Amino acid sequence: MGSPQLKARKTKKTVNVLLADSNHVMRAVMRQILLKEGDLDIIEAADGEEAWQHLNVDITPDLCIIDLDLPKMDGLELLRKMRTDARFKETPVLVVTARNDKKSVLESISLKILSYIIKPYKADVLVAKVRSAKEVLMSKGTLLRSIKSAIDNLGLTNDQYFNLFDLFLGDIERINIDAAKALAQGNLKEVVGLFTGVLGSCQTLGAKEYGQLLKSFIDELEKGNAAINLYQLEQVREKLKKTKVLLQKELGMTDDSLSRRKTIGPTTVFYEAPKEKRVEEIQIFQVTPGMVLEDDIRSKDGLLLLGKGTDIDFNTWKKLQGFHHKNVIGDTLKISRK
Numbered sequence: 001m002g003s004p005q006l007k008a009r010k011t012k013k014t015v016n017v018l019l020a021d022s023n024h025v026m027r028a029v030m031r032q033i034l035l036k037e038g039d040l041d042i043i044e045a046a047d048g049e050e051a052w053q054h055l056n057v058d059i060t061p062d063l064c065i066i067d068l069d070l071p072k073m074d075g076l077e078l079l080r081k082m083r084t085d086a087r088f089k090e091t092p093v094l095v096v097t098a099r100n101d102k103k104s105v106l107e108s109i110s111l112k113i114l115s116y117i118i119k120p121y122k123a124d125v126l127v128a129k130v131r132s133a134k135e136v137l138m139s140k141g142t143l144l145r146s147i148k149s150a151i152d153n154l155g156l157t158n159d160q161y162f163n164l165f166d167l168f169l170g171d172i173e174r175i176n177i178d179a180a181k182a183l184a185q186g187n188l189k190e191v192v193g194l195f196t197g198v199l200g201s202c203q204t205l206g207a208k209e210y211g212q213l214l215k216s217f218i219d220e221l222e223k224g225n226a227a228i229n230l231y232q233l234e235q236v237r238e239k240l241k242k243t244k245v246l247l248q249k250e251l252g253m254t255d256d257s258l259s260r261r262k263t264i265g266p267t268t269v270f271y272e273a274p275k276e277k278r279v280e281e282i283q284i285f286q287v288t289p290g291m292v293l294e295d296d297i298r299s300k301d302g303l304l305l306l307g308k309g310t311d312i313d314f315n316t317w318k319k320l321q322g323f324h325h326k327n328v329i330g331d332t333l334k335i336s337r338k
Contacts, residue, residue: 014041018061020051048073068097079111150206160288188221210236284324294334
């Protein structure tokens with residue numbers, strides 16, 4: 001123990017970094033390079049045991065920078081220990097080391113590190129890797145908060161929310177494919193229609209980043225600019241999928257609850273054991289796919305919109321929300337659950 005503990009000036013979004021390197025000069029060099037980022041809180045360790053004690057007692061790091069040549073407990077042993085501990089199983093790690101042998105590289109990669117940087121390195125390489133890790137952390141944190149807020153606002157259980165979220169992911173996957181086809185044919189109006197159709201779901205479900213990207217694309221398309229990068233949408237969709245898994249863990253959804261899933265075509269949904277049919281009256285905003293209408297849905301002037309017995313899938317759910325927002329139907333409806 002006893003190595004200096006230096007901290008960057010704290011901001012609202014400080015990233016906690018554990019820096020483990022046996023060489024105090026190398027730690028000082030890395031610290032000076034990294035503190036230029038301005039929002040890192042750096043804690044140092046001079047050996048593997050000190051690093052593990054920090055992890056076990058002092059901090060929960062957002063990012064670890066680890067040298068493999070650590071005394072008392074080497075970097076690979078420290079990494080293995082982290083990956084078998086539920087608290088640090090997913091913690092992002094950068095390996096910065098003089099080791100360049102194939103075995104060390106492959107074993108580090110097998111322990112799910114973000115990057116393997118060989119000493120001596122250029123300062124801009126280290127900064128770029130840390131900055132990239134930091135951006136991912138901040139983005140995930142924002143999305144997690146947004147999704148938690150959406151669950152609270154909709155008044156849903158976790159299972160109900162993720163049922164919707166899986167349907168939404170399937171929906172945007174198909175939209176990405178259809179948009180690519182329409183764009184290739186020069187049909188910008190169709191692409192705008194596809195993107196506009198899913199904007200409301202983005203806001204409702206807390207997928208703001210995807211919604212913002214769609215909105216920027218719609219603005220460009222409406223100006224007649226077809227030079228949009230659809231691959232960005234796919235990248236955001238993949239991020240949403242990964243964040244969903246993170247959030248399920250954060251909400252304490254057990255392996256047992258996650259195993260109660262089945263796949264229907266491209267869509268994964270939760271299922272429950274058969275239950276006795278029970279009709280209840282609920283608020284429109286509490287409706288989720290997987291329910292069944294137990295009364296005709298009529299407009300305020302008597303026009304039949306949806307009939308009794310209609311299964312509520314994702315498209316029907318969107319229609320109901322639309323009818324309600326436009327004040328075409330009331331606030332409640334009768335449903336049963338499948």
